[in-house]
Amino acid sequence: MRRGIAAAVVVAALTISASACSGGSSGSDSSGPVTITWWDTSDATNEAGTYKSLIKDFEKANPDLKVKYVSVPFGDAQTKFQTAAGSKGAPDVLRADVGWTPGFAKAGYLAPLNDTPAAAEAQTFEPGLIKQAEYESKLYGIPQVTDTLGLMYNKELFAKAGITEAPGTWSELKSDMAKVKDKTGADGFAFNPQGYYVMPFLFGEGADMVDAGNNTITLNSPAAVKGVDTLQGILAAPGARKLDTTSNAYANIMDAFSTGKVAAIIQGPWENANVFKGSAFKDKTNLGIAPVPKGSKAQGAPLGGHNLVAYAGSDAAHQEASQKFIAFMTSKASQEKVALANGTLPTRPDAYTAEVVKNPGIAGYQGLLSAGVPRVALPEYSSLYTPLETQLIKIVSGQEGTKSGLDKAAAEAKRLLPGYSTS
Structure with missing residues (x-):
C-alpha cells in the first residue's frame, strides 16, 4: 500500500489517443494456455507473497490460463504503465491506485468492465469504491483493497x-x-x-x-x-x-x-x-x-485503495482471461485471504468475516469507511x-x-x- 503519495499524473500522457493502445499483450501459441501479464504494485516484501499464492489458486482453477507475475514498485508504476501503454507494451492487468483510474481511462488505456465477468458481483462492493472506479459512467476497475485516513x-x-x-x-x-x-x-x-x-x-x-x-x-x-x-x-x-x-x-x-x-x-x-x-x-x-x-x-x-484494471490494447482472448482473473482476485474468498495475511481492508462487506475482524486494525478502519469521501472522478x-x-x-x-x-x-x-x- 501507499508508503507516501504517488507521483503526480503526467498530464501530457493523458493526451495520447486511444489509438496508441493496441496490441502488446502477453502471447501464447494456439495450442497452449493463454498467458496474461499482471503488474502488481503491492509491497514486495510484506504483501506480494499472498498475491503469488492466489495466482497459483487461480491457475489451478483455470488450467487453460496462466499469469505472468511482475512486481512493479508503486512509486514507478504510474509512469511505467503510461509509457508501456503508449508503446503497445502494457500488461494485461494492472493494480492501479484509485487516483490513476480516471486518467488512464481518459487516455484510452483501459477497457470498460461493465457487463463482463470482472464486474459480475459489482453490486456487492462498497458503493463509494465502485463510484471512484468509474469514469464518465463506465466502470474501469474493480476495487481490490481500500483504505481511508x-x-x-x-x-x-x-x-x-x-x-x-x-x-x-x-x-x-x-x-x-x-x-x-x-x-x-x-x-x-x-x-x-x-x-x-x-x-x-x-x-x-x-x-x-x-x-x-x-x-x-x-x-x-x-x-x-x-x-x-x-x-x-x-x-x-x-x-x-x-x-x-x-x-x-x-x-x-x-x-x-x-x-x-x-x-x-x-x-x-x-x-x-x-x-x-x-x-x-x-x-x-x-x-x-x-x-x-x-x-x-x-x-x-x-477514500483510497487500489483497483484492478484491464489494458484496452489486449486482444479478445487476453481480455477474457483478464476479466476472469480480476473477478477471481476480487472475490470474497480472495479478499478474505488477503486481509488475513496482509492486514489490508477488503472492498466488499461480505469479506469482513468473523476471522478477518479479529484484527483490531481492520475492525477499526472498517467502521470509518462509510464516512470516507470518494475521490473526484x-x-x-x-x-x-x-x-x-x-x-x-x-x-x-x-x-x-x-x-x-x-x-x-x-x-x-x-x-x-x-x-x-x-x-
Missing part, C-alpha cells in the same frame, strides 16, 4: 494523561496532545506534511481541491484557507512534535509512533502491520483507531496533490503565509486545468 492513537499514553476517549474535534486534539506531553513526556501529535494528509482539514471546512461541477479550483478558497490555518494552529500548540520536512519524515513519524514517542497520528490501514511490529503495540489492543476529528462544518477523510485530480504539497510544506514551515501559499498552489493547479477558474 483515521486517527491512530496510543491508548496507554492517553490513559496516563487522563484521556478516556479519542478527540472528536481539532480543538479537542489540541487539548489532548498538551495533556499527553505534560503527563507522559511523549509528544501528543505528529503530522506528516504531505498533500494527502491535509485533506481531512479541508473536508472539515467543507472544502476540496476542486469543485468539478462548477469547473473551479478551490485550493485557495476561504474554506481551504481556514482548514490549513486549523492545521497551523495544531502544529504550533503545546504537545505537537516538531515538524519534520526531511525526505525521511514519513519513516521518522511512523517509528516515533510505533515506539511510543508520539501518542497520535493521522494514518491509514496500510501501516497496521508495521505499527504492530513496534514496541508500543506488542499488545495489539493498545492501538486506538478513531475517525479524524471534525472541523467547523464537517468530518471526512479521503477527474483525471488530473491526483496531480493536484503536488502543488498543494509543495506550498503546504512552505506554509507549515513558516516560509509562506497560508493564503499566499494556497494562491500559488491554485495557480499551479490552473496549469493542469486550464479550463477551470480559481476561487
Whole structure:
C-alpha cells in the first residue's frame, strides 16, 4: 500500500489517443494456455507473497490460463504503465491506485468492465469504491483493497494523561496532545506534511481541491484557507512534535509512533502491520483507531485503495482471461485471504468475516469507511496533490503565509486545468 503519495499524473500522457493502445499483450501459441501479464504494485516484501499464492489458486482453477507475475514498485508504476501503454507494451492487468483510474481511462488505456465477468458481483462492493472506479459512467476497475485516513492513537499514553476517549474535534486534539506531553513526556501529535494528509482539514471546512461541477479550483478558497490555518494552529500548540520536512519524515513519524514517542497520528490501514511490529503495540489492543476529528462544518477523510484494471490494447482472448482473473482476485474468498495475511481492508462487506475482524486494525478502519469521501472522478485530480504539497510544506514551515501559499498552489493547479477558474 501507499508508503507516501504517488507521483503526480503526467498530464501530457493523458493526451495520447486511444489509438496508441493496441496490441502488446502477453502471447501464447494456439495450442497452449493463454498467458496474461499482471503488474502488481503491492509491497514486495510484506504483501506480494499472498498475491503469488492466489495466482497459483487461480491457475489451478483455470488450467487453460496462466499469469505472468511482475512486481512493479508503486512509486514507478504510474509512469511505467503510461509509457508501456503508449508503446503497445502494457500488461494485461494492472493494480492501479484509485487516483490513476480516471486518467488512464481518459487516455484510452483501459477497457470498460461493465457487463463482463470482472464486474459480475459489482453490486456487492462498497458503493463509494465502485463510484471512484468509474469514469464518465463506465466502470474501469474493480476495487481490490481500500483504505481511508483515521486517527491512530496510543491508548496507554492517553490513559496516563487522563484521556478516556479519542478527540472528536481539532480543538479537542489540541487539548489532548498538551495533556499527553505534560503527563507522559511523549509528544501528543505528529503530522506528516504531505498533500494527502491535509485533506481531512479541508473536508472539515467543507472544502476540496476542486469543485468539478462548477469547473473551479478551490485550493485557495476561504474554506481551504481556514482548514490549513486549523492545521497551523495544531502544529504550533503545546504537545505537537516538531515538524519534520526531511525526505525521511514519513519513516521518522511512523517509528516515533510505533515506539511510543508520539501518542497520535493521522494514518491509514496500510501501516497496521508495521505499527504492530513496534514496541508500543506488542499488545495489539493498545492501538486506538478513531475517525479524524471534525472541523467547523464537517468530518471526512479521503477514500483510497487500489483497483484492478484491464489494458484496452489486449486482444479478445487476453481480455477474457483478464476479466476472469480480476473477478477471481476480487472475490470474497480472495479478499478474505488477503486481509488475513496482509492486514489490508477488503472492498466488499461480505469479506469482513468473523476471522478477518479479529484484527483490531481492520475492525477499526472498517467502521470509518462509510464516512470516507470518494475521490473526484477527474483525471488530473491526483496531480493536484503536488502543488498543494509543495506550498503546504512552505506554509507549515513558516516560509509562506497560508493564503499566499494556497494562491500559488491554485495557480499551479490552473496549469493542469486550464479550463477551470480559481476561487
